[in-house]
Amino acid sequence: MAAQSEQAGLPKAVAKMEQIHRMRVSLASTLEGRSEEPTMETMKEVCKPVGMQAMAIGKENGLRDGELPR
Numbered sequence: 001m002a003a004q005s006e007q008a009g010l011p012k013a014v015a016k017m018e019q020i021h022r023m024r025v026s027l028a029s030t031l032e033g034r035s036e037e038p039t040m041e042t043m044k045e046v047c048k049p050v051g052m053q054a055m056a057i058g059k060e061n062g063l064r065d066g067e068l069p070r
Contacts, residue, residue: 016057024050 027046031038 013061020050020054020057023053 024046027049031042031046
């Protein structure tokens with residue numbers, strides 16, 4: 001039964017991962033054409049929103065901060 005339940009949630013998980021990927025690609029595209037090296041501010045602008053979205057999705061699905069799914 002647990003395997004069936006996990007498989008039923010798979011399409012939703014894939015859709016969420018695709019959403020995060022699109023967000024990452026979109027934010028990373030803002031770096032194209034820049035001549036300066038990435039800085040910590042760049043990380044805050046590009047990486048942090050993606051990480052925050054991933055954490056929010058994890059919380060929506062019952063994961064605690066820093067916890068990985070089993």
